[in-house]
Amino acid sequence: MNFNTKTYLSENTSAAPLAVFRIAFGIMMCFGMIRFWYHGWIETLYILPKFHFSYYGFEWIKPLGVYTYLLFIVCAIAALFIALGFKYRLAIIIFFLSFTYIELMDKTTYLNHYYFISLMSLLMIFLPANAYFSVDNVLRKKSYKNIPKWTIDSVKLLLGIVYFYAGLAKINSDWLLEAMPLKIWLPSKYDLPLIGDTLMHQNWFHFAMSWSGMLYDLSIPFLLLYKRTRVFAFVLVLIFHIFTRVLFPIGMFPFIMIVSTLIFFDASLHIKIINFLKRLFKYVVSNITTKSNYNYQFRKPITGFLALFFVIQLIFPFRYLIYPNELFWTEEGFRFSWRVMLMEKMGISTFKIVNGETGDFFYVDNKDFLTPFQEKQMSFQPDFILEYSHYLGDHFTLQGHENVQVFVESYVALNGRLSQPFIDKNVDLYREKESFKPKYWILPFKDEIKGL
Amino acid sequence: MFTVRKILLTLTAVAFMMACGSSSSDDEPSEETDTFDRGALLTNISNNIIIPAFQDLVTKLSVLESDKDTFITTPDQTNLDALRASWLEAYKVWQYVEMFNIGEAEALLYGFQMNVYPTNTIDIENNVSAGTYDLTSVNNNDAVGFPAVDYLLYGVANDDTSILAKFAEANYKNYLSDVINQMKSLTETVLNDWTGSYKDTFVSQTGNTATSALNKFTNDYVFYYEKGLRANKIGIPAGVFSTDPLPEKVEGFYGKSFSKELVLEALNAVQDLFNGKAYTSSATGESFKTYLQNLERNDLVTTITTRFNDARQKLEALNDDLNSQINTDNTKMTEAYDALQLAVVSLKVDMLQAFNISVDYVDADGD
Structure with missing residues (x-):
């Protein structure tokens, strides 16, 4: 092998692709925040609920009441500043912190693509995305034509990991041999024009979509990397994301992925885009010294940190291997692993408050404490069930109930199997503590899903 | 060096082979899957279940209404028994329509005006003694419908003699009458909507x-x-x-x-x-x-x-x-x-x- 890290790290490339990426990212994020507000989700997801599901270790992160709106405003303005390249470093740090804070407020809303955005913005803190075509250039009276090649490669790597790991996760018997959950999802789209009653119910179509989805995810990073397949790959990206947008309510994610993919293209394309923008905004450059190469002040610690970041990204999705039981069932190590659209899982969880001394009991009406969305998400995820049990236990203890024990009768159906008991109903969950250890009170899954 | 084009061709070919291969193994029973006619489901449910059940309920409520008229004219034990029997018959049919809280029923909050229990006896007694009331008011949801009639026919006094005595009073007669008339007219409104335009709307929304x-x-x-x-x-x-x-x-x-x-x-x-x-x-x-x-x-x-x-x-x-x-x-x-x-x-x-x-x-x- 003649790969030399030192040489690689000192290679330079045009700054244009990263500048275009920065602009697109900033605009989409700003739009995403406004869209979130416009749909009233700040209120329904973060202000109205009485109780919020926290991530283990981040219990201190909670919505801020009406100030939650302020948080979204800060985040949106930071995103706009990123797009402009105005006070870029500060803007991206504020964006990363505020966006991540928003995502940590309630895990009910967890989505892989929100996690992706948090990671991408963390990465972008360390990239010179304002080196070229930015307001900062005007302020500092200098811009850079080239930036280290590894900076752009790191964005490509993160995108590649998302795709490739999403593909790996599809190599399992439910997805490939049963075409699940597409077999449930696609037929329910019977009312789509043209394809609704012709394709959506066809067995071969479910399998074709499952297999091509898996192959697409695994191969697309490589097809984008090679110049000769790049245009074809981009067409695939368009088809795939538009198709998923039509079929599923996945918000802005398809657009984010489509636009992000542009970074794989040669600088010439990005220079064209920038020239177009320059003409559009009548951008006149005056007294800006254009330097050829951007040099990092703290290259060593930064590249070291990012190397560590990527090693963690590569290993972290495999943490489920440490847990003994079926991943899809227990979801121990399921999140933060690019397992996207893999399961159709629904449950019902009924909580029983028992007086440990007398044995008197009553059931809880979940609607008294949770929003319908929270109840839906809670019903099939063990860590939600545990956290909610503690909330209920505390609530009823505070109300004056004595010797409170909390039990749950829970049934879950996974990928079209008949529902089966999910949690051991004889375990007092009020006494169980959250930890990273396997949860022994999750009942075993009465089937097997083979694969990664 | 293997060309990218070759990789691509292979991948595409593999994808298609996988897709076709897997479908050929078990395509016999499932090829017909989407012949399922959701419109037929809604048609069957509305034509053969919902509308006949509402029609039957209107019939039973008409009997209830005429037995009530007989009773308030002559409040004796025979007429009370007959009224109670027709109340129960209607209440049983009600069990077949309560789940259809859609269309006009939903708009009228029909269910809330027909079967909120336990009924609020204080509200009922207050209405009776006041002699004026708006039965459609949300505040009266627990003072109307089948549970209110249940109270008036069985619970308004300790035994049948005392119950009959209550219905010597005009205010009790009027309240009973108004509640039952209201139940019938609400049910007719809902039925008429179904037999009018709503059925087609319902069936078309698949x-x-x-x-x-x-x-x-x-x-x-x-x-x-x-x-x-x-x-x-x-x-x-x-x-x-x-x-x-x-x-x-x-x-x-x-x-x-x-x-x-x-x-x-x-x-x-x-x-x-x-x-x-x-x-x-x-x-x-x-x-x-x-x-x-x-x-x-x-x-x-x-x-x-x-x-x-x-x-x-x-x-x-x-x-x-x-x-x-x-x-x-x-x-x-x-x-x-x-x-x-x-x-x-x-x-x-x-x-x-x-x-x-x-x-x-x-x-x-x-x-």
Whole structure:
């Protein structure tokens, strides 16, 4: 092998692709925040609920009441500043912190693509995305034509990991041999024009979509990397994301992925885009010294940190291997692993408050404490069930109930199997503590899903 | 060096081979999958179940109305007995329509004006003594409908002689009369909407959207079973949601001996709807059951049927008067509740998952 890290790290490339990426990212994020507000989700997801599901270790992160709106405003303005390249470093740090804070407020809303955005913005803190075509250039009276090649490669790597790991996760018997959950999802789209009653119910179509989805995810990073397949790959990206947008309510994610993919293209394309923008905004450059190469002040610690970041990204999705039981069932190590659209899982969880001394009991009406969305998400995820049990236990203890024990009768159906008991109903969950250890009170899954 | 084009060709070929290969192995039974006609399901349900049930209810309420007229003209024991009998007949038919909270019924809050129990006897007595009232007011939801009639015919005084004595008073006569007339006119309004324009609207909305008739109807059905039947009729009085049992919250509390009969009718209604069985005959048509069969979920059909039947068995083992059942042996009530709950699991988790119904309450992005 003649790969030399030192040489690689000192290679330079045009700054244009990263500048275009920065602009697109900033605009989409700003739009995403406004869209979130416009749909009233700040209120329904973060202000109205009485109780919020926290991530283990981040219990201190909670919505801020009406100030939650302020948080979204800060985040949106930071995103706009990123797009402009105005006070870029500060803007991206504020964006990363505020966006991540928003995502940590309630895990009910967890989505892989929100996690992706948090990671991408963390990465972008360390990239010179304002080196070229930015307001900062005007302020500092200098811009850079080239930036280290590894900076752009790191964005490509993160995108590649998302795709490739999403593909790996599809190599399992439910997805490939049963075409699940597409077999449930696609037929329910019977009312789509043209394809609704012709394709959506066809067995071969479910399998074709499952297999091509898996192959697409695994191969697309490589097809984008090679110049000769790049245009074809981009067409695939368009088809795939538009198709998923039509079929599923996945918000802005398809657009984010489509636009992000542009970074794989040669600088010439990005220079064209920038020239177009320059003409559009009548951008006149005056007294800006254009330097050829951007040099990092703290290259060593930064590249070291990012190397560590990527090693963690590569290993972290495999943490489920440490847990003994079926991943899809227990979801121990399921999140933060690019397992996207893999399961159709629904449950019902009924909580029983028992007086440990007398044995008197009553059931809880979940609607008294949770929003319908929270109840839906809670019903099939063990860590939600545990956290909610503690909330209920505390609530009823505070109300004056004595010797409170909390039990749950829970049934879950996974990928079209008949529902089966999910949690051991004889375990007092009020006494169980959250930890990273396997949860022994999750009942075993009465089937097997083979694969990664 | 292998060319990228070759890789590409291979991948595409593999994808197609996989797709075709896997479908050829088991395509015989499933090629026809989407011949399922959701419009036919809605047609069967509206033509053969909903409309006939409402028609029957209007008939029964007409009998109730004329028996009431006879009674208030001559409030004697014979007429009271006849009135009570026609009240029960109508109440039983009501069990077949309570789940159809859609269209005009939803707009009118029909269910709230027909069957909120326990009824509020203080409100009723206040209305009676005031002599003026707005029965459609939300505040009077618990002072009208079947439970209010239950109170007036059985609970307004300690024994029949004293009850008859009450109906010597014009205010009691008027209130009873107004409540029953109101029940009939509301039901006619709902029926007329169904036989008028609503049926076509209902049948045409087969889409999978949060507001389509098919989805709303399915969600309403599951909701009714969970709330209206399981919780209201059995769970709440048995005290499963409270520290102590609340036996006064049974349906038909004052009549004493009908609460079991009513819940059994309700369960039959729910199961008949699942099976697509016509209201007036034993003929069956497209239904949730045939939809599930079409999705190759016979396992689920069997489970749901078994669970309904198990629940019926548990209900049949109860005392005719659920109030006295709760006071003597509440364990049987909680057992019945548990059996009913298992069917909630099958309907709410398994059936809704199989249909992949777009739910109206979750408004956020998915992965």
